Amino acid sequence: MHVVYSLGDRIFRRIVTAGAVTSLLVLALIGLFLFARGVEIFRDMGTKFVTGTNWTAGSEDGVLPAEFSIGPMLAGTIVTSLIALFFAVPLSIAGALYIEFFAPSKIKSTLVSMLDLAAAIPSLFFGLWGVQVFSSMGERWAALTSNYLGWFPLFKNELDIFGRSPFIAGLVLAAMIVPIITSVSREVYSRTPRELVDSCYALGGTRWGAIRAVVLPYGRSGVVGGAMLGLGRALGETVAVYLLLNLVFKYNFNILESEGGNIASLIATKFGEATPYELKALLAAGFVLFLLTLTVNMAATAVVQRTAKAQS
């Protein structure tokens, strides 16, 4: 069908398109600018930027060369986020199932709106809460884990100091992303065709039977999408990790030891007193983080949009 637009329409469509394209451009510009500013570092450091172990601005006279590598921080980003996902996903599924299928109908709508509000809690509050309220509890759990499972390398801790570790930061990140994953999962579960669930009951199935046979398979890809959205947030979190993790620049896979960091908290920490060259390195680090989260988010978006389309 060929539509002929009037002059007014053409102008209108131009303006609206320009507005939408500006939104596109913002994203492109973020990537472009960070890359343009950081490219010098990529050229100087090569692959060592991702695989190396040092972050030193070097001495001013150039005797000690500057060396920038985000390797340990990249590892820290992934470690804390995986810990967060490990705890958040099962809890979120339980939370979503509870709200959708178990909660008394009286409190269901209250829970849903509280969940919305919880998803809007600024991450700063999770940091504040983590430092002031949660850490003492988390440290006790960490000490217990190390007592009984310390023989396993992942839980090794030789210093007996348990605060500000990737484990605790990961747990707080988990608390932070639970509302997002829960609300995405709940929405997917709520779209399960009613008649399928009812026919399970009609065949004499129990509630759990219906959930296992119909709801969980039906919502699986939606939950995966929600988990990836949560992962994207955990990967890019700055303040909570900054407040809850000792920034020590080395690879640390003993999650109970109090050292680690992530890229975002590295940027926030080093930003204030960075030399011009180091600043470029931070921008390059920002670019890597941008790519990482963008990839995760695009995948999540693709998954969520595909399931939404398949289900509607």
Place this chain on the structure above:
Amino acid sequence: MSTTSDLAIHVVDATPTQPWHKPRVEQRRDALVYLALAVVAYAIVMVSGVAGPDGFALVFFIEVLLLTIFRSRGIGKAKSTNAIVSTVIGAGAVVAFAPWMSIFFSLITKGFQGLYFGFLVRDMRVTTPDDELNMGGIGHAIIGSMLMVLIATIITLPLGILSGVYLTEVRGRLTRVVRFVIQSMSGVPSIVAGLFIYTTVISVTGSFSGFAGALALSVLMLPTVARTAEEVLKLVPEDLRAASYALGARQWRSSLMVVLPTVRSGLTTAAILGVARVVGETAPLILTALSNNAFKFNPFDGPIASMPMYVFGMLQIGTEYSLNRAWSGSLVLMLIVLALFVTARRLGGKDKR
């Protein structure tokens, strides 16, 4: 039933039963059982090495689980699995909801101490973070946050609405790309948005400013506004557009004068949700607006305070009074987010009617 006459008809009062509801007696018995279990759990926590509210919760959960397993003997495998899994899911949900319940609770209990009227209208010009709690306040931070959020809204709202209109009305060639990019953009880490504005604005102008902070917030706000705008525009019935075309309206007139006005409150909701999304952002402001201690009304004039940066700063100082201030500032910020949410919900309800 009398036995005097064999002819007497046995009359049975038919009281309605609701087999799917537990009878009152059983409910009361359950409540008692749970209370008893709680007491036992408390005793175990007191006596043994298990400690704290988490220890109590764990012991209580194990007790309830054992009780469920015990009760579900001999009712068939499917039913007993159902009972056990239900208990586990309930416990999982409690753990999932516990952190933010705890955050709300701590905000209220800890934030309440430092709260007094002056807290909302005074600044920190002559007050140090260690001063008594009846001095100083976050007035300057509230003003700073308002300025930045206002500028961000002015920048974002038109762009967000245009994107929404593009996705629902114009539906050009880029529709899928725009929708996909906007969705992905909502995942851009806030610190990256700050870095972006730092490289493009601050390294050019040479000074931190509230305006730069507002630009960074705009980047984060845009996806929320655009998505919400698209959602509300989608709710406009196709008949309305068809009717306006039938009356001879061109697309631009029907969009501007029929479609957009019908979703006015929905678009306000979009703006409010955008504001709620960014008002608590800290990371981008560390790189763009920083903070200060006195009232400032000019967003172009150097560093400017904001509520999240106030809390962040107080938290880092870490003394008793400064921590109190951090909690009080957080409480005020959370109440603002809450108010925004309630308003958005009210408005959102309006359009549907």
